[in-house]
Amino acid sequence: MTLDRAKPLMLPIGALLAFEGWARATHLQSDSLAPPSEIVAALAGALADHSILAATRDTLFATFAGLAIGSFIGLALGIAFGISDTLDRLMEVTVEAVRPVPSIALLPIALIALGFGYRMEIVIVAFACIWPILILSRAAVRSVEPRLMEVSRVLRLPAAQRVLKIIIPAALPRIFVAFRLSAGIALIVAVTVEIAINPLGLGAGIMLAQQALRPDLMLAYLVWIGAIGYALNMLLTVAQRRLFGRAALSGDSL
Amino acid sequence: MAIAAKRQEASVSPLAAPQLAFADATLALGGKTIIENLNLGVRPGEFLCIVGASGCGKTTALRLAAGLYQPTSGAVTFDGQPMLQPRREIAIVFQDYGKALLPWRTAAGNVSLALEAGGISVTERPARIDALLRKVGLPGHAEKYPAEMSGGMQQRLQIARCLAQEPKALLMDEPFGALDAMTRQGLQDEVLSLVAASNATVIFVTHDLDEAIYLGDRVVGLLPHPGRIGIELAVNLPRPRDQLATREHPEFLRLRRQLFDFIKATEQ
């Protein structure tokens, strides 16, 4: 059993060792590559002087602020469209016209309207998060057991109560899946905005390291960003399993 | 009638060497013996039915015959050669037709798969496909996807694909188990006439005792845990068989009683 568990680890460990060995044997001099040992050292250094932690805080702040705003808008629209077929059909063309705009294309608009900083990044992240949440929560609301809707009608619940007491709880597992997917997107968009133009957070950090010709630090940032992405996904997957059980994971296919 | 008479002759000739034979075949999977010391020969052109309670290893025996499993000890031979892997001259009709057809190919495309595997040239295929679909009663359905067909039609299609292999032996694993009674009877008669025309050797696994007697030249009943032969009955009923006359024949009723008692005893 332990061997089976170790099997998936053999490839990455082997690759790292081989790379380390190769880098040492050839006395690697490069602007883009560094042996794993130096990457680890650079990461330790950046952790020790808190620079990477501050950058992480900035990136995560923009990620979560954008995620919160985007989720709120996406959820509100998704529930409204899910309940009202009329509204959904009337808005179809508008939604289909705006949705395919790649979030990153808004970057220059946000830049001239809001300047560098958190605000423009948050706006772009929010825009990117709206769509998956909207579409998945709309589908979730539509698939709420019709019996439950009939129950709420028989009970003569007012619309607001119907949403709060019946629809949201019933659709919550699938809405959470949408939220988890959006969180991943939010992080990716935040880092991308920082790499492209915004001088803050992890994206700016990795660009600076590259421009300073510090491949060890650059790759340390890369590893760190990967770890953050992995941890975020892991955290939300565990939360999802805790909150809604394994069944919710089956709604994962996008 | 002539074909039926010939078959009758083949099935009663005890001297013919077996075409497909289990020789002390034993199969263990995951530390559990599923089949133990199975000795069974099937003569060329014979229609052999295997019955038994669920879990007696009848499907496993069929998979051994198909070469999908290798015996742990002993051997399974075909024309005297050990079966080390599946071969094209042995076709297998799976019970779950829904899983055994390619959902992305039309009826014609599914039949074509076997022709492609057999190296039949592109120009020859359409005529053969047409003839095969006609043979199994699916003319005019060539362009339908399996999902657009009923269960009975899908099973006919699977049989057509197996016939496209021009098999010397046809292995059928509860092929009609999931079908309703009417469809099942119709298909039983069609299989009988198709087999008579192709002269293939058949091993037919079923849990339906009436079906086994109705179709077979011989019926073998397996005992469970581990699977081994418990009873062997020769079916001396006239061919061609008839849904009404055969099933009312005294011999049919006698065999049915005998098999029924056997199965009942194994379940205790």
Add this chain to the structure above:
Amino acid sequence: MKGGAIIWRVASFAVAAGFIALWQLVANWKLVSPVFLPGPDRAWASLLRGFSSGDLWSKLIGTLEHMAYGWLAASIAGIAIGAMIGSSRPMRTYVAPSLEFLRPLPVSAIIPVAIAAFGLTQGMALLVIAFGAIWPIMLATIHGFAAVEPRLYEVARSLQMSRLAVIFKIALPSASPDILAGMRLSLTVALILSVVCEILAGLDGLGHWVLLSARAFRSADLFAGVILLGVTGYVTSVAMSLAERRLLAWQASQR
């Protein structure tokens, strides 16, 4: 029923037109500074001007080229590697978990690494786009190959099909819904990465165009570029849907 659908469609377009009219009013009354927000009239005029002078054409083609080359390279490599890993049990045990581990990595983070290695070049951009777009395709292919109905492999065995025939006639078609879904996801990734690379490396394309327009505060040109990017996203995704519907016609009948 069909007539009803058309009426809804018309109504839906009317609503969208209403939003554009609202945008026009906001711009006309200068509720937002025209430096940031041009009216739809100015954005439209800029679009026409850009196309008649040919400027916008070349930018559009630039972006489409980056996107298409990167995506095609990713599709071919992704399907090939995915098929290799997905059809072999040892590869699935040893390699696939590492790939799953890398999945949540924000792919744009490799841009600096690519720049360090290849400079601000076209090759760097294509590498980044292909690298970003390969993941959804490759992982979908691995998943699709692993999920092939085992009964079909048995059918293939009893037909004595060759390994190559099994891949092309059984595994690939069976995995095609997954693969196409992956390719659709990758299309979006490819467009976004094309824009980012154009912004960063100053490559000829719409990304560079919108950035320059923003720097010069030519908001009409900026919006023209963004609209064009939206159209690109829309048209490519519609084309992908059509291709999917055609290739997966057999699936429609399954439901």
